[in-house]
Amino acid sequence: MQVTEIVLGLIPVYGLFVIFVIVFLACTGIPMPSSIVVLTAGALAAAGDLVLWRVLLVVICAYLLGDQITYNAGRIWGPGLIARLRRVKRLRPAIERSETLLQKHGLLAIFISRTILSQAGPYVGYVSGSLEMGWRTFTAIAVPAAILWTLAYALLGYIFAGELPQVSDLVAAMLLVGAASLSALAFAVWIALLWRRFEPSSDEEAISTGIAQE
Numbered sequence: 001m002q003v004t005e006i007v008l009g010l011i012p013v014y015g016l017f018v019i020f021v022i023v024f025l026a027c028t029g030i031p032m033p034s035s036i037v038v039l040t041a042g043a044l045a046a047a048g049d050l051v052l053w054r055v056l057l058v059v060i061c062a063y064l065l066g067d068q069i070t071y072n073a074g075r076i077w078g079p080g081l082i083a084r085l086r087r088v089k090r091l092r093p094a095i096e097r098s099e100t101l102l103q104k105h106g107l108l109a110i111f112i113s114r115t116i117l118s119q120a121g122p123y124v125g126y127v128s129g130s131l132e133m134g135w136r137t138f139t140a141i142a143v144p145a146a147i148l149w150t151l152a153y154a155l156l157g158y159i160f161a162g163e164l165p166q167v168s169d170l171v172a173a174m175l176l177v178g179a180a181s182l183s184a185l186a187f188a189v190w191i192a193l194l195w196r197r198f199e200p201s202s203d204e205e206a207i208s209t210g211i212a213q214e
Helices: 003-014 016-027 034-046 052-087 092-105 108-112 118-130 135-159 161-198 202-213
Strands: none
Touching: 003 016, 003 034, 016 034, 016 052, 016 118, 034 052, 034 135, 034 161, 052 092, 052 118, 052 135, 092 108, 092 118, 108 118, 108 135, 118 135, 135 161
8 A cells, every 4th residue: 555545535534634644754855645645634724624724734844844843943053954964865856956946046945845846945944044144034925825825725625525526637737837947037037137247337338339330
């Protein structure tokens, strides 16, 4: 039996406790089917087996706690922690992607990694802490992103409770489209900033105009 099937089987028995543990572990980097769990929790809320607002509260709290642990672990142990994580063959690609994401998108990477690219979230948290990013800055972006992620998945499960397998496939497709869209947007922003950087000043334009007139 797959891990996902085991976890989903535990939700009707242990309810919110299982949901909290799974989301928390996923947010610290342990592979867990958090998105499927939250979708299922939303569907169970629609069926009356769970209470929606309690599901939302539990998921948000688990997400934020996981975020704070990854950030503070990176802040306390610094680059040494990232070096140790990088030595784990399975984690090296995730660490490198997270570093690239932060280099390319800056603070936007925190939001992206907690919504569209949520699998990168824990590692972006570790790297952000190791780079000594301000706690207030990190938290100010991580909190609304966690809330948005929770609302999206839980409400999808709640609204489309009878079509959960199709919704899971749709979410996967949306993530791919969203990632591509964000990449295109980031490229456009980069081009715009590059253009502004090399755009001639008014004095340079005047000199160019005078030379042309001569």
